[in-house]
Amino acid sequence: MSIGKTRPPKSRSRRTGSGRAGRELLSALPWLAPTLVLIFAIVLFPAGYMVWTSTRDVSEFGVDRGPVGSENYQRLLEFDAIPRVLVNTVVWVVGVVLVTILISLALAQLLDKAFPGRRLVRLAVIVPWASSVVMTSVVFYYGLDPFYGILNRALVDVGILDQPYGFTKNTVSAFLVAMGIAVFVSLPFTTYTLLAGLQTIPEDTLEAAQVDGAGPARTYLEIILPSLRPALAVATIINIINVFNSLPILRTITGSIPGYNADTTTTMIFKFIQAERQVDTASALSVVNFVLVLVIILIYLRVVRPMRED
Numbered sequence: 521m522s523i524g525k526t527r528p529p530k531s532r533s534r535r536t537g538s539g540r541a542g543r544e545l546l547s548a549l550p551w552l553a554p555t556l557v558l559i560f561a562i563v564l565f566p567a568g569y570m571v572w573t574s575t576r577d578v579s580e581f582g583v584d585r586g587p588v589g590s591e592n593y594q595r596l597l598e599f600d601a602i603p604r605v606l607v608n609t610v611v612w613v614v615g616v617v618l619v620t621i622l623i624s625l626a627l628a629q630l631l632d633k634a635f636p637g638r639r640l641v642r643l644a645v646i647v648p649w650a651s652s653v654v655m656t657s658v659v660f661y662y663g664l665d666p667f668y669g670i671l672n673r674a675l676v677d678v679g680i681l682d683q684p685y686g687f688t689k690n691t692v693s694a695f696l697v698a699m700g701i702a703v704f705v706s707l708p709f710t711t712y713t714l715l716a717g718l719q720t721i722p723e724d725t726l727e728a729a730q731v732d733g734a735g736p737a738r739t740y741l742e743i744i745l746p747s748l749r750p751a752l753a754v755a756t757i758i759n760i761i762n763v764f765n766s767l768p769i770l771r772t773i774t775g776s777i778p779g780y781n782a783d784t785t786t787t788m789i790f791k792f793i794q795a796e797r798q799v800d801t802a803s804a805l806s807v808v809n810f811v812l813v814l815v816i817i818l819i820y821l822r823v824v825r826p827m828r829e830d
Contacts, residue, residue: 567810573803580797592804601780601788606812608695609764609784613816616699617759620706621752627707628714629740649708657772660701664688688773691781698773698782702763710755717751718744757817764813785809 574592577585596602631642648656663671666684675681687693721744729739767786774782783791785805792802 570803570806570810573800574807576800576803578800578803580799582799588800592800593808595801596804596808601783605780605783605785605788608782609786609812610816612695612699612702612770612784613760613764613813616702616706616763617756619699620703620710620759621756623703624707624710624714624755625748627711628718631711631715632718645711646708648705651705653705653766654768654772656705657698657701657769660697661688661772664697688776691774691777694774694777695782698769701769701773702766705769706759706763710759713755714748714751717748721747753821756820760817760820761813764809764816785812 575587575589577588577591579585627645631638631645660671663669664687666672666686666689669684672681672684672687676684685693687697725743726739729743734742764784765786767790770782770784770787771790774787780788780791786809789802789805789809792798792805
């Protein structure tokens with residue numbers, strides 16, 4: 521009898537493999553069940569309910585008066601401020617995340633070096649992250665007040681300004697101040713994420729580059745920066761999500777400015793809910809918000825490809 525005839529048929533082998541995989545999946549379900557329940561309760565159900573609400577006619581008191589199809593989305597398209605708000609949102613997210621990443625790369629490189637007082641400097645970097653975002657925003661808001669703000673007074677005293685300026689009273693300057701605060705509070709997480717990535721790079725690799733004659737700039741661009749791709753991916757994606765959905769900074773700094781010229785889609789959602797009592801329109805804008813942040817992340821992953829192998 522030949523050896524080949526004693527082997528089981530391929531179809532039977534495939535059935536056996538699929539059966540084993542099924543049994544393994546069933547045995548893992550009790551361990552996965554709590555996580556799956558949390559994902560459904562915290563992520564999937566609210567997202568589905570948001571999409572469902574965006575197709576309903578909801579009164580200002582929260583009474584569901586029936587389906588309206590895509591009328592809430594059409595109302596958004598007819599809203600004059602939507603183009604400006606969308607531009608503000610893109611500028612807000614791209615500007616804050618880009619500046620945060622660039623500054624954090626420099627800070628992480630500095631904190632990776634050995635120097636006297638490094639531990640204290642590392643602790644100081646955490647302070648903006650440990651502090652309340654609302655508290656930080658309020659400090660800057662009153663510090664820049666044109667009448668009694670200490671920061672405004674300091675700018676006049678050192679000669680940068682001839683007279684106090686209403687940074688938080690004008691649309692463009694208030695939006696730029698909010699972006700600066702967002703960068704300030706985003707630096708600790710981003711810096712420590714990149715610092716963790718730097719510490720995974722083997723010293724032997726850097727020493728070999730020096731032996732081969734690579735200068736600091738070439739070593740950084742061709743060895744260190746490519747090695748930071750996974751850390752950069754995590755830092756960038758989480759920053760995009762956090763900055764996109766950031767409400768306290770913009771509400772504190774630009775909340776008193778009339779109209780929608782200093783708004784992003786996130787702050788506009790809350791204006792729809794609180795000022796105009798349009799819960800259904802706010803739900804439609806929330807769906808647009810979700811799709812927009814997803815598109816931004818997909819574009820980043822497509823263009824930068826941070827997880828690709830060297």
